[in-house]
Amino acid sequence: MSDINSIQSKIPLSIEWKEGELFLLDQTLLPHEQVMEKQETVEQVWHSIKILKVRGAPAIGIAAAYGLCVAVKDQIKLPPDQFRSLVVEKAAYLDSARPTAVNLSWAMQRMLKLLSLDVQNSKDLYEALVQEAEKIHEEDKIICRGIGEQGAGLITDGMGIMTHCNAGALATSILGTATSLMYVAHDQNKKFKVFANETRPLFQGARLTAWELGKGGIDVTLITDSMAAHMMATGNIDMVVVGTDRVVANGDVANKIGTLGVAILAKHFGIPFYVACPSSTIDMDTKNGNDIPIEERDGAEITTIMGQKIAEAGTVTRSPAFDVTPNELVSGIITESQIIRAPYDEGLREFFKGK
Ligand code: MRU
Numbered sequence: 001m002s003d004i005n006s007i008q009s010k011i012p013l014s015i016e017w018k019e020g021e022l023f024l025l026d027q028t029l030l031p032h033e034q035v036m037e038k039q040e041t042v043e044q045v046w047h048s049i050k051i052l053k054v055r056g057a058p059a060i061g062i063a064a065a066y067g068l069c070v071a072v073k074d075q076i077k078l079p080p081d082q083f084r085s086l087v088v089e090k091a092a093y094l095d096s097a098r099p100t101a102v103n104l105s106w107a108m109q110r111m112l113k114l115l116s117l118d119v120q121n122s123k124d125l126y127e128a129l130v131q132e133a134e135k136i137h138e139e140d141k142i143i144c145r146g147i148g149e150q151g152a153g154l155i156t157d158g159m160g161i162m163t164h165c166n167a168g169a170l171a172t173s174i175l176g177t178a179t180s181l182m183y184v185a186h187d188q189n190k191k192f193k194v195f196a197n198e199t200r201p202l203f204q205g206a207r208l209t210a211w212e213l214g215k216g217g218i219d220v221t222l223i224t225d226s227m228a229a230h231m232m233a234t235g236n237i238d239m240v241v242v243g244t245d246r247v248v249a250n251g252d253v254a255n256k257i258g259t260l261g262v263a264i265l266a267k268h269f270g271i272p273f274y275v276a277c278p279s280s281t282i283d284m285d286t287k288n289g290n291d292i293p294i295e296e297r298d299g300a301e302i303t304t305i306m307g308q309k310i311a312e313a314g315t316v317t318r319s320p321a322f323d324v325t326p327n328e329l330v331s332g333i334i335t336e337s338q339i340i341r342a343p344y345d346e347g348l349r350e351f352f353k354g355k
Helices: 002-008 042-050 057-075 080-095 102-116 122-154 178-187 204-215 225-233 259-268 344-352
Strands: 015-018 021-025 036-039 160-164 193-197 219-223 239-242 246-248 253-256 273-276 322-325 332-334
Touching (some): 080 122, 122 273, 178 204, 178 273, 219 225, 225 259
Parallel strands (some): 160 193, 160 239
């Protein structure tokens, strides 16, 4: 694992928990500034998730788990029952920051399970919460590495790979999901090119993916979203791999706005379209993609580019942050332990059997 470690060491960590304090890399400042911001209150953590200082499905789950610890750490003198009620209240608050990535509510549910522990005092419960958040964080590292190992075999010499948004180390604990395949394949000395779509409106592709892949030593080329079709039509792309915020029971996949268009294009040009994710992103309680809550963001994010107004004041906007790719456009879902293929309802059910 030494070379992969050296690849990851060139990319900053998005989340750190040090001596009982939470630090988040402010991704809104990347790639120009690298600032680790200490999170003093639960309101600050909520806001960091809301405005995408920390973003990407696994990362917001991990950040919220630690955020819950931040929320209650000064309340350990409360009697356990009152402390438990506070934990429930703060978990619901953190869960309300963003609706689409299921990892956020998954992490909160996992933390809330600890409330059934039989403890003498609230301090013990607080310590159990911290341990659970650390466990979620550590597990994600192993999972991301596993996704890379499962998926790297799909990458062969000479390939052109398109990705959309940032499903990278910055969006997770380490290595990323879609990018983990790339880092592992690079570590195996495979030669390939990655095309990163810039990802309007918030430019996660340009600001984050192109930057982190470059730091990780990957041959990466930045293109605008509108160039995707041309790149496919001219034979530059052999595979698409993206991350996801939620996979549902029939295999429909929510990801950053624009992913659906890329998937339709890939189908048209006969290019395989893969989705990489940890099992914590799979929501078996939601039947199909129509039931995935899609976050609508402030129109100012599309009438303004990096602080510069580009549309007339008062212009009417819509800004859905995610779209849903129907399962029939998905060639496979790359998880930490296997690549699941169609029929997805059966494959996903089988995947969770006994877990
Ligand atoms: O709005 P964002 O930047 O949080 O959107 C992130 C994505 O769409 C990612 O592709 C997804 O969360 C997977 S991250 C491994």
